[in-house]
Amino acid sequence: MIITKQDIPNFLDSLKNNYQVFAPVKQDNYTMFKAITSGSDAILDYSNSKIPPKGILFPQTEELFSYKVDKQGAHLEEKIDSEQKVIFGIRPCDAKSIALLDNVFNNDKYEDPYYLTRRENTVLVGIGCNQPQSTCFCTSVEGGPFDTTNLDLLLVDIGDKYVVEVLTDKGKKVLTSAACSDASEADKQAAAKTKESATVVSKVNLDGLKQKLDSNFYDEIWDSISEKCIGCAACTYSCPTCHCFDIVDEAKDCDGCRVRNWDSCMFPEFTIHGSGHNPRPSGKERFRNRVMHKFKYFIDVNNATACVGCGRCIQNCPVNLDIREVLADIQGSEARSVS
Amino acid sequence: MSGIENAVQDAAKKLLAENKVDVVIGFAQGSQPLRSTPAFIRKPEEAEKLTWNCTCENNLANYLRKKEQKIGVVVKGCDSRSILALMKENQINRDNLYIIGVPCSGMIDRKQVADLCEGKEIIAAECTDDALVLKGHDFEKTVNIVDVLHRSCAACTHKNPVIYDEMVAEAVTEQKEDFADIEAFEAKSTAERRAYLSQELSKCIRCYACRNACPMCYCEQCFVDCSTPEWVGKSASDIQDNMLFQAVRVFHGAGRCTDCGACERACPMGIDLRILTRKLVKDAKELFDAEAGVKMEDKPALSTFESDDPQPFLVKE
């Protein structure tokens, strides 16, 4: 199928009748995924958003339920968001990250109704990356600029139009409101050519990394690679796969709500025990945990690396602590292919 | 610029070779265009990794608190002020520190450069003495460094380090303090100021990069992290709480903030934080003629009391 770029605003507007539509929009000099009020708000020439769209399914702040206590007793009202949503323009790396989040929120021990209801009701419309950024390394972590994992539709930009690949029934349904035409043989060839010419320059070597991490918990290397980290959460909050949260009650008198907020392993209070003991007392242990969680623990539990190579942590780090260099240092090789 | 770079490398090499310090903290080439990164150099032969150019933006005083080792550190004017302020607060032992001072002509603001390139990716950049040559996939651009200086650098009044053991270059000319930006904001109506600040703080994601990048923020337990009691709500979607967080953070720096701009640079969301921090820099100057981290003998503005201290805050009777 083919949809022209000119028709995208109309397509999004028509989707708005049945869905809450999220799309990349400009905020200052960067891009964010936001619920749009008009199809023309969406921008199409963006590299990727500052903060990943994971927050649409797993909000940074989410009210789980509200409560009220009066003479009759306690009253609870659960807040489950079951609105139909479309995320338009999600990049393949971010779509893949949602597959990783699925492992966390839907497994044999626990099913999270808040996340799963949203997940069930959300259609992912991806746009492939014709020009990956210099910080992208998706191909090193089993992804790619046109990877279709988890997507319902994939759009391939061939100039003034997109070739649409329909991947699921959910995607097919969404497409019914679009002014589509059939893709010609030339269009298909153009799409194939585009896919071929998109190159991800930056590479990370994961061969044997897991084995190294299995045994280097007490290695001195953690002292040196964590040395410049200042311990903020710019990396974890801009990471599409980070999923740690903290639950608090926010109360005013007898009313209140229970809220789930993103939390970060980089914060000192993340692991503090009731006794006051903190098993990760300094930045070194916290930094080690972040690397271990992504490249060892998550593999132990879910058999997948918890990194999709989007490069946001590299771009957002205030001190330019680059995960590619960290992994290369762990691998013990000087070889870096940072472009 | 390369003259300074060589001088910094030579100084570091000498310090390490003579065993005067255990480590030299300076800047090395970063992994991306327009980035340098804090570097910890422990061997004389590694000193050549050190670099000096208009991207050495981090405040290295942040790495010096409560350290046992002997440290050599490469500092700009602002870093040196933070060091002096931290010495006064007994956070840094001067005896363990060797300060390599660099007169600084200002560091660039990556956000302004990104604006000039309309957000397009910069794949290569070259810094000369006064210009940046930027290359993208489909453009090439030369930008004057003075046009893209970070605002804290453009307003800087202490480009030359205020404390050092050796200075690696000739001092640069200083400029006068100018609070025109803060005066303009003060002149706005309450509603306008509220609207602007709530718009800015609505972008906050509570990553606390501003706090962690600040050399003066070193409480063992920060009030925002504290959960018993919970001084401020943890939800990033609550703009009011974001404002409260900033109000307390900023006020904690009253009379201590050196306006180095580290908080604003660290903010991934590009929030205008100096509109708040500089207000207190201005007030400290106007009310107490105090400037943080300039003279060792100056008493801390808010930790001293004089019977003739101005009291404009009192209820008029």
Added chain:
Amino acid sequence: MLKSLLEYMGVDEGRVNFSWVSASEGGRFAELVGEVTEKVKQLGPNEGLIDKKAGCCGCQE
């Protein structure tokens, strides 16, 4: 400086008040509290630092 910062950030002028009162000045204390109460009453309820009405965790009610 606190009063100055808070008013700069958008807290209504006159809502933050400071004074020195000695423990022995009972009458003066009562008078001041009376004045401040009157002043704050005139300002009306505190709308906070932002104009939007927000719920407990920032949820829009």
